[in-house]
Amino acid sequence: MGKFVDKPINITEDYASIEVETKQEKQIAPESPSLISRKVALLFAIACGLAVANIYYAQPLLDALSNEFSITHSSVGIIITITQACYALGLLLLVPLGDLVNRRLLIVGQMLLSVMALIVVGTAPTSTILFIGIAAVGLLAVVTQALVAFAATMAASTDRGRVIGMVTSGIVIGILLARTFAGILTDLAGWRSVYLVSAVLTLIMAGALFRVLPHDERERESLSYLQLLRSVFTLFVQERILRIRAALAMMIFAAFSILWTSLVLPLSAPPLSLSHTAIGAFGLAGVTGALAAARAGRYADRGLGQRTTGVALILLFVSWLPISYSQYSLLNLIVGIVLLDLAVQAVHVTNQSMIFTVRPEARSRLTAGYMVFYSIGSAFGSIASTSIYHYSGWYGVCLLGASVSALALLFWLLTRNGE
Numbered sequence: 001m002g003k004f005v006d007k008p009i010n011i012t013e014d015y016a017s018i019e020v021e022t023k024q025e026k027q028i029a030p031e032s033p034s035l036i037s038r039k040v041a042l043l044f045a046i047a048c049g050l051a052v053a054n055i056y057y058a059q060p061l062l063d064a065l066s067n068e069f070s071i072t073h074s075s076v077g078i079i080i081t082i083t084q085a086c087y088a089l090g091l092l093l094l095v096p097l098g099d100l101v102n103r104r105l106l107i108v109g110q111m112l113l114s115v116m117a118l119i120v121v122g123t124a125p126t127s128t129i130l131f132i133g134i135a136a137v138g139l140l141a142v143v144t145q146a147l148v149a150f151a152a153t154m155a156a157s158t159d160r161g162r163v164i165g166m167v168t169s170g171i172v173i174g175i176l177l178a179r180t181f182a183g184i185l186t187d188l189a190g191w192r193s194v195y196l197v198s199a200v201l202t203l204i205m206a207g208a209l210f211r212v213l214p215h216d217e218r219e220r221e222s223l224s225y226l227q228l229l230r231s232v233f234t235l236f237v238q239e240r241i242l243r244i245r246a247a248l249a250m251m252i253f254a255a256f257s258i259l260w261t262s263l264v265l266p267l268s269a270p271p272l273s274l275s276h277t278a279i280g281a282f283g284l285a286g287v288t289g290a291l292a293a294a295r296a297g298r299y300a301d302r303g304l305g306q307r308t309t310g311v312a313l314i315l316l317f318v319s320w321l322p323i324s325y326s327q328y329s330l331l332n333l334i335v336g337i338v339l340l341d342l343a344v345q346a347v348h349v350t351n352q353s354m355i356f357t358v359r360p361e362a363r364s365r366l367t368a369g370y371m372v373f374y375s376i377g378s379a380f381g382s383i384a385s386t387s388i389y390h391y392s393g394w395y396g397v398c399l400l401g402a403s404v405s406a407l408a409l410l411f412w413l414l415t416r417n418g419e
Helices: 011-028 038-053 059-069 078-093 095-099 103-122 127-140 143-154 160-189 192-212 225-238 240-262 264-268 276-280 283-293 296-301 305-324 330-355 360-418
Strands: none
Touching: 038 103, 038 143, 038 160, 038 192, 059 078, 059 127, 059 160, 078 095, 078 127, 078 225, 078 360, 095 103, 095 143, 095 225, 095 360, 103 127, 103 143, 103 192, 143 160, 143 360, 160 192, 160 276, 160 283, 160 296, 160 330, 225 240, 225 360, 240 264, 240 305, 240 330, 240 360, 264 276, 264 360, 283 330, 296 305, 296 330, 305 330, 305 360, 330 360
16 A cells, blocks of 8 residues: 555645646736727727718718709619618628738728728719719728727727627717718708718728727738638537527617618608607617617626526517607607617627627627628618508507517527527
8 A cells, every 4th residue: 555655745735836837827828908998998989980870871861862963762772772782791801801911900991991982972973973982981881890809809808798888889879870960961061061071080080090009919810811701601600609699680680770760751750740850869869778788798798698688688679669659759759769779789789798709719700790690680670661661650660670579589588598
């Protein structure tokens, strides 16, 4: 038996050696400190809001564009279609580049190209030039997603949800306030001023980001461009959480688009007959909900992503009740808008916080794949809501929105244990 005990066991010595080894392991793989301060995150949020607003300015300007370029009212909607289609194309073709090239130069470069595209739109002499400029604006607006992915990379893992919540709140606010901004500037100086002022603001923002963004010195993927694009689809096959969260994004943004696309129709019609400025002001109610939902990222950081998702999806479904009674009271509509935008933004922030926990080296591609489903949902909501309104009025729109919201809640209940 003595041969098994060559020397006496020294517990203190052994514990000390374990402690030293643990410290050495921590030195090898330490927790990365956050490289993004609150001020920088706020700058990211403003940049995202400014960029995404560029693809929504045209919505309240369709009448002016129709008159300027002699486009029939039945065809002028092609401007929105071109913008959204090119945005979706940019998600697939440009956003994944963040995993392959220097993100700092990619972001600043896209913003400088956006300045040129906005100037083309603001000075377009013909409808053909207008369409080309609008297409470029939509394609380059995906810089928002490059910013989100970069912010997620700069943030510490314990703070990532909060940072994503702040940055993505800028996107939702940009979408909601774009109509108000465009309406006010058009009344003051014509529709062209909207794009020219945005070009100036984008140029200023590009300069600010160039100074603030850190040098991107990470090790990059050794893939060709085609391999990079193919890997976006591979990620869907390999990562179940991406498939689930992308499907949720498609449904919540379909509900979001169902409301905001068709809202102008009952508000501008008798008996309300509100002005475009008054209708645009309802976006402020949506901003309130979006800002409140920015805290969802903090809950995700604490491991409460599933609970946050469930509560938010219930609120999304419930929000259609006061919205459906908006013809009796505009206060009902405001309450419904706040609840709906709060719910959509809370799920959106939670979705991104959760998918960014996998494949840190592929965050740009994860963002691209996720946001493609966002675009699909938005497109479906826009098309379906106007069609339903034509046949069934506002109650039909609300029933559609509530049905999509219920489907999202049911889907989450069926898949929540698999994430």
